[in-house]
Amino acid sequence: MKAFKRIRTVLTDLNKIQDNIKEFVTQFDYTLLEGQFINNIDLTTSDTQITHKLSRDYKGYIIVGKDANQDVWLSATQEFPDKFLTLTASGNVTVNIYIF
Numbered sequence: 001m002k003a004f005k006r007i008r009t010v011l012t013d014l015n016k017i018q019d020n021i022k023e024f025v026t027q028f029d030y031t032l033l034e035g036q037f038i039n040n041i042d043l044t045t046s047d048t049q050i051t052h053k054l055s056r057d058y059k060g061y062i063i064v065g066k067d068a069n070q071d072v073w074l075s076a077t078q079e080f081p082d083k084f085l086t087l088t089a090s091g092n093v094t095v096n097i098y099i100f
Contacts, residue, residue: 031059035100043089046076050085052099057081065096 004025006018036052052058058081063072070093075086085099 020082028044032100033058035098037064037096037098039096041088041095041097043070043072043093043095045089045091047077047088049079050087050097050099051083052085054099055082060086060100061085062098062100063095064068064098066093067095068093 004022006015006022008015025059034054036054038050038052041048041050061074066072068091069091072087072093072095073089074082075088078086087095087097089095
């Protein structure tokens with residue numbers, strides 16, 4: 001997401017409004033919006049490393065769809081979180097996930 005850009009004018013009130021908007025929007029963490037959808041990931045009862053291309057450590061993930069009634073959880077071992085998310089499932093399941 002692009003950063004808020006102030007445009008200075010000769011109008012003092014407009015400059016104040018821009019300052020207030022910038023102060024407001026900079027308080028939010030936009031990490032959730034800077035994620036990646038990955039579809040059709042096959043998970044099993046073993047650890048499955050999922051490659052993401054966020055170029056940073058992931059903050060979390062959301063399962064947005066799955067084809068079976070299986071639980072999915074974050075594996076205890078998370079090697080190279082700047083490249084991979086490692087998940088495990090209670091049984092065979094194909095998931096669609098959003099990693100952020």
